[in-house]
Amino acid sequence: MKYDYDCIVLGLGGLGSAALYWLARQNKNVLGLEQFEIGHIRGGSQDHSRIIRLSYHTPQYVDLAKQAYTTWAEVEADANEKIILKTGGLDIFPPNAAIPIADYTGSMTTAGVPFEILSPVETMRRWSQFHLPEGTTTLYQAESGLASPNIGNCRPYKMAKAYGATIRDNAPITNIRPIKNEIEVEAGGEVYRCQTLILAPGAWTNHALAHFGLHLPLEITQEQVTYYASPDITQFSPERFPIWIWMDEPCFYGFPVFGEAGPKIAQDVGGKTVTAESRSFEPDLENARPHRNLPEKPYPRHARPPNLYQTCLYTLTPDRDFVLNSLPGHPNVSSRWVLPMPTNLLV
Known part of the structure; x- marks a missing residue:
């Protein structure tokens, strides 16, 4: 039929x-x-959280993100349920970062999006969970947060x-x-x-x-996020801890506690090239090693060893x-x- x-x-x-x-x-x-x-x-x-933000490297992407917020608000109103949780967001640029901050500040200025530029001292005063090297510059944007895929x-x-x-x-x-x-x-x-x-x-x-x-x-990569245990997860609640991105190569990102008992950290495009059929669901400990062993990165001071790994697939165009x-x-x-x-x- x-x-x-x-x-x-x-x-x-x-x-x-x-x-x-x-x-x-x-x-x-x-x-x-x-x-x-x-x-x-x-x-x-899948999983509990994805970053949503207005801080992008071109005005076109900032405008597209604005429309995404508006569209999610329509869906939330129709569903009578919250999907977006605004936590504020930190784009953290180390000294000599491979990713230029000017692309982000310029794009948001063009698109009329407000933001703050913070020193490492000011960043750590407001969010004491971080330990940032001298010379770091932080871009804070209040509308950033997370969307729940689930x-x-x-x-x-x-x-x-x-x-x-x-x-x-x-x-x-x-x-x-x-x-x-x-x-x-x-x-x-x-x-x-x-x-x-x-x-x-x-x-x-x-x-x-x-x-x-x-x-x-298209390149398919198997990515992995790591949830970390903490003796005081209230330090990483969405009310006290923002989403963040370490703006360098390699690039890392993290979330407050949401859906699991601990903050989440991952490397962006840090996984192995796979196919949809060959991918594994097993933890890749080498994938998690950079954000466990590099103290100069902005990893939360109170995060303890990992307690959960989750995998997903990226499908990437060349650019x-x-x-x-x-x-x-x-x-x-x-x-x-x-x-x-x-x-x-x-x-």
């Missing part, structure tokens, strides 16, 4: 579930297809269903083919047709593109910018990657 829809969304992680929600909210007859169970942990949309994925998915979306999980794609002005998708033993297809499969992107004879130079476009020769097939998008723009 064939089923017809206005739109089909492939992949129901962060981007896919949001696209499904906005389409259903616009009264579209929409189908969401997920190859695994809903809420699985094999991709890049809530931020689940609520759009549930609201999409409430708006009338059809959802099929455990339905791996076996074929995609254009038929005149429509797209036919075979998944989970069923055949579906749609006028528009949205691809949001993350690390499985090239699997989907192969049906169109296309391939993108790490978004891919947001229709496929060449297929204007009714659109591809989207990278989570922190105002996802109403996708539809």
Whole structure:
């Protein structure tokens, strides 16, 4: 039997579930297809927290982030539940940082976003959990905080269903083919047709593109975050401890206590290159070693040994910018990657 829809969304992680929600909210007859169970942990949309911020290196990204805050507020109002938690955020630039602070201050000034520049003494006075080397410069932006993927994925998915979306999980794609002005998708033993297809499969992107004879130079890495124990986790509560990013190469970032009993720290793009099939869920102790053994980094003074590791996948373009476009020769097939998008723009 064939089923017809206005739109089909492939992949129901962060981007896919949001696209499904906005389409259903616009009264579209929409189908969401997920190859695994809903809420699985094999991709890049799981765990308790992701950084959300206005401090970016170009005015365009700052403006995009502004729209993301507005969009999340709409979703929160519709769901009657908080998804964004503002903690304030520190971008910490060590002496001779590989990442220039001027890109960030210039972009936020252009976009009209207020910020503060702090010395290491002032930073440690306000947040005594840090130990910063002399010569460090800290950029503080009050709107920074965290978004909860566990809530931020689940609520759009549930609201999409409430708006009338059809959802099929455990339905791996076996074929995609254009038929005149429509797209036919075979998944989970069923055949579906749609006028528009949205691809949001993350690390499985090239699997989907192969049906169109296309391939993108995407790198998939297995990333890892580490939750640390602490004798006094109140020191790292969201009310007392901000999100932070160590702006150098390598780059590190961290969170207050949220979802687990301790602060979270990770290296950005510090993982090994893998495939969606070869990745492991086992802890990589070498991956965690830099932020355990380098005291000159701004690691919290009161953090104790690690008590939990979590893995996820990054799907990276060569320049790490978004891919947001229709496929060449297929204007009714659109591809989207990278989570922190105002996802109403996708539809």
